[in-house]
């Protein structure tokens with residue numbers, strides 16, 4: 001049994017569910033290192049950085065660099081998520097009923113056929 005991370009509904013083990021993986025990572029454009037950067041004394045900057053790292057928690061630091069979130073979604077929440085990933089948590093007005101992807105995938109041999 002799974003639980004939908006969108007609406008909290010129970011998703012039976014053999015039922016169609018969706019997984020959304022979200023990776024949030026720190027990104028930079030290519031750094032340009034000048035001769036001045038190489039000659040400069042970095043000691044004070046490094047000491048400041050180390051003292052900042054001491055204050056912040058390890059988890060917080062890790063999340064500032066990389067965070068992966070995996071969501072289990074029921075078919076209705078998958079539709080909401082795909083339509084508006086950044087506003088997924090908000091209640092969106094219901095639209096047309098979803099196509100029966102479950103039946104389609106099962107007709108192709110995925111999942112378990114109803115007996």
Ligand SMILES: [Zn+2]
Nearest residue numbers: 004007074077
């Ligand atoms: Zn849901």
